[in-house]
Amino acid sequence: MNQNLNNFDKIGDELHDDWLSGNLKLTRIEPPLDFTKNVIERIEKKPNLLSNSSIFWILAIVPFILLVWLMLYALNLASITYQFRLDFIPNISNVVSFSVLSKYVLMIAFGGLFFIGLDYFLSKYISKRESFFSFLLV
Amino acid sequence: MFRTEFNKLSDEELIGLVVKNHSRATASLVDRYKGMVFTLSYRILKNQLDAEEAAQDTFVKAFNALDSFRFDCKFSTWLYRICYNNAISRSRVYKPMQVEVETKFDIPSETTSALENLSTNDRSKYLGKAMEMLEPEESVLLTLYYVDNNNINEIAAIMNLTESNIKVKLHRGRKKLYTQLEVLLKEEVTMLF
Incomplete structure (x- = not known):
């Protein structure tokens, strides 16, 4: 050794x-x-290009609403709300059908996109000031 | 603060700034170690493109894990350990070419004196070639010990080997390097005459 x-x-x-x-x-x-x-x-962590734009919020809200609806629908289908005494959860999925929900979701999405476009046009060509949506969200 | 002023800061001070997302401090820290990280990656992968990618990955991994660095060793030791492990795992996917070198166990003094007569560029060329002929582990050891002046303890921590193992491998690697240099110089002389 x-x-x-x-x-x-x-x-x-x-x-x-x-x-x-x-x-x-x-x-x-x-x-x-x-x-x-x-x-x-x-x-360097680059922020997502969409995260500062209003389109991001529209794109995020649409699947979120659909997801919530699907969750409520599944809960209702499995009668879990009854078993776990969650009857206070309103039976939204039965009241609001999928077609009605899709109609409102599309209305929100298109309405949002319309106002974003209008806001962009006004800020860039008419008022030449900061866009209302970017002022609100950024 | 100018970039030259960042160069005067210690590793610890720079790391403190890097954690706070200070991009100039990050650049300064990369500049400080990029040469050694790139050289070590190249010694293992023996390919410029792979070495560059591996060196970049090393810095990305190191900076992402900087919060976990506890200053229980030198920053360079920690960084080189990441670099070594990263390059070794890459080399398993792409195996670099190996050349068998027959080792002579006496160090020829003629080799070093012959090299001394060459210009710095030629000497660098022959030494570089000889280093490429060695096994990746040996050339990494020689680089860490002779180029960056790391001590045996630090090299043992970087390569996850025992100190005695490092000493033996360094001893063997150095002899192999001299043997290879002798062969290269003889080839050159034969080509000339």
């Missing part, structure tokens, strides 16, 4: 090589010039 340790110490002494220390530094390779820029671009 001691013999081995002595051998390792000897190796440690031998490893000090000024010639190699001086010359191997020449083999250091530098990456391309745009390396740092590329890394920064990958690291």
Whole structure:
């Protein structure tokens, strides 16, 4: 064991090589010039382009309404509200049919898009001020 | 604060700023270590494009996990460990070409003196070629020890090996490098005459 340790110490002494220390530094390779820029671009968390726009909210609200409706429909179908004494949840899925829901969802979506378009047109060409929606949401 | 002023800051101070999403501090930290991270990746992957991708991945992984860095070792040791593991896992997918090098167990003094007579560019070329002939692990060890002056403890932490193992591998790698240099210089002399 001691013999081995002595051998390792000897190796440690031998490893000090000024010639190699001086010359191997020449083999250091530098990456391309745009390396740092590329890394920064990958690291920086870019906000989703849509997250600041009003279209994002319209696109997010539509599936949300549909999802809530589907959940209520499933709960009603499985009669879970009764089993867990959740009768106070109104039977929306029966009152509001899927076709009626789709109609309102489309109305909201198109209405929203219309007002966004109008707001964009007014702010850009007429009032030349900050858009109302971006003022409201950003 | 100008970029030159960031260069004067310590790793700890820069990390503090990077955590607060300071992009100039991030750039400064990347600039400080990009050379070594790229060199280490290149030593393992032996391909410029793969090395660049691996080096970028290393920084992305390191900065994403910066919150978990507890300053229990040097930042460079932590970063090189990520770099080494990342490049090794990449090399398993794309296996770099290996060249068998027969090791002589005496270090030829003629080799070093012959190299001393060459210009810096030529010396760098031959040393680079000789390093490429070594096994990735050996060239990484030599780079960490002789180029970046890491000590045996740090290299052991980076490569997840024991200190005695590092010493033996370094010893062997250095001898292989000299052998390879001798072969390369002899080939060059034969071509000239």
